[in-house]
Every structure is written in structure tokens, then in C-alpha cells.
Amino acid sequence: MRVTDVLDFFARCPACGYAAQATAVERERADGRTDATRRIGCALPCGWQDEAQTVYTIDGTPGVR
Numbered sequence: 001m002r003v004t005d006v007l008d009f010f011a012r013c014p015a016c017g018y019a020a021q022a023t024a025v026e027r028e029r030a031d032g033r034t035d036a037t038r039r040i041g042c043a044l045p046c047g048w049q050d051e052a053q054t055v056y057t058i059d060g061t062p063g064v065r
């Protein structure tokens with residue numbers, strides 16, 4: 001599992017108006033593919049968090065280039 005910050009994300013928190021943050025969580029599956037989920041939440045501890053969305057699936061078939 002890998003967690004990266006999404007740097008080109010500039011939305012604002014709908015609860016308090018402060019900048020929101022997004023992180024992408026990549027998770028390897030048993031079949032070799034990788035699912036990436038984006039999590040969006042407020043940068044302040046106001047508690048707002050959007051639902052996680054699956055943004056893409058990487059087809060990581062081993063040995064194929």
C-alpha cells in the first residue's frame with residue numbers, strides 16, 4: 001500500500017472554507033492490479049471528509065512491458 005499526496009488538488013472544504021487536502025492510496029490486489037483511491041478531507045481539524053472514490057486501476061501484469 002502506498003499513500004501519496006495529490007498536489008494538483010485545490011478544492012475548498014465545504015464546511016469551513018479552508019483548503020482541502022487529497023491523498024491517493026494505492027493498494028495492490030492479489031491479481032497484480034493496483035487500485036487507487038482518492039481521499040479528500042479538510043486540512044483543518046473541522047472533521048469534514050469526503051467519501052473515498054476509486055480513481056483508477058493500474059494494470060500491473062508482471063513481466064509485460
Ligand SMILES: [Zn+2]
Binds near residue numbers: 014016017043046048
Ligand atoms: Zn473544514
